[in-house]
Amino acid sequence: MIEIRELTKSFGERVAVDHLSLSIEKGEFFALLGSNGAGKTTTIKMISGLQTPTNGDIIIDGMSIFSNLQQSKQLMNISPQETAVAPNLSVKENLEFTAKIYGFDKNEAIIRAGEMMEKFSLTDRAKAKAKTLSGGLQRRLSIAMAMISNPRIVFLDEPTLGLDVRARRDLWNILLGLKGQMTIILTTHYLEEVEALADRVGIMHHGKLCALGTVDDLKEQYNKNSLEEVFLSVTEEMEVLV
Numbered sequence: 001m002i003e004i005r006e007l008t009k010s011f012g013e014r015v016a017v018d019h020l021s022l023s024i025e026k027g028e029f030f031a032l033l034g035s036n037g038a039g040k041t042t043t044i045k046m047i048s049g050l051q052t053p054t055n056g057d058i059i060i061d062g063m064s065i066f067s068n069l070q071q072s073k074q075l076m077n078i079s080p081q082e083t084a085v086a087p088n089l090s091v092k093e094n095l096e097f098t099a100k101i102y103g104f105d106k107n108e109a110i111i112r113a114g115e116m117m118e119k120f121s122l123t124d125r126a127k128a129k130a131k132t133l134s135g136g137l138q139r140r141l142s143i144a145m146a147m148i149s150n151p152r153i154v155f156l157d158e159p160t161l162g163l164d165v166r167a168r169r170d171l172w173n174i175l176l177g178l179k180g181q182m183t184i185i186l187t188t189h190y191l192e193e194v195e196a197l198a199d200r201v202g203i204m205h206h207g208k209l210c211a212l213g214t215v216d217d218l219k220e221q222y223n224k225n226s227l228e229e230v231f232l233s234v235t236e237e238m239e240v241l242v
């Protein structure tokens, strides 16, 4: 379980994440939804240990990640917004290379790469250089690389940004197939993505977590028919308050 306590990050005067508290269950698919600049990326950078908070703590299975950074980092991996693939390496080489970085020997790396290509439907593109893949396939490869070490927690930062409808659906189907096998924390602007994938959603606005629950919970709580209406209502309330 991940327990986020009063997490805060300031950049000078700007408070990017403001006293965020939240618990995420083991194996949960959790979505952080928010408009541009809401603080989603900063939040996942802190949870994944890439950024130090100004205040607050994150506890994973009873252990503070900032006091045990190296150990904690082994539990998780991130697929960032900017693609992490090496353009001149093939799909297979990118995967094998990543597996070796995580300590798999040559044979294990070949086996893991093969398994990930199967899971992510990349086998027929094994020998293609990453730079020749479509945006959708590059993103799939990037996520496969983030998952190759079998992390317990994976962060996906806007995984379908810029993808066309088909590529987005294909990736959703792959992610649905992985649901429950690891804890997945996803940031997105897409409401349909949350509805299709997430067990629970947190809505962020101006650095604050302003709503939390399943999509159905939130519709009921705010007396709305769709997540979009909930989102608009919650963020409007916040605008009135700030």
Ligand SMILES: Nc1ncnc2c1ncn2[C@@H]1O[C@H](COP(=O)(O)OP(=O)(O)OP(=O)(O)O)[C@@H](O)[C@H]1O
Binding pocket: 011, 014, 015, 016, 034, 035, 036, 037, 038, 039, 040, 041, 042, 043
């Ligand atoms: N390194 C930084 N230095 C200064 N300000 C930063 C830095 N990183 C983020 N910010 C600011 O913190 C706020 C939150 O940014 P963040 O990238 O976390 O938002 P986001 O919800 O991920 O947005 P987007 O959906 O556009 O990716 C923004 O106002 C941003 O300008």
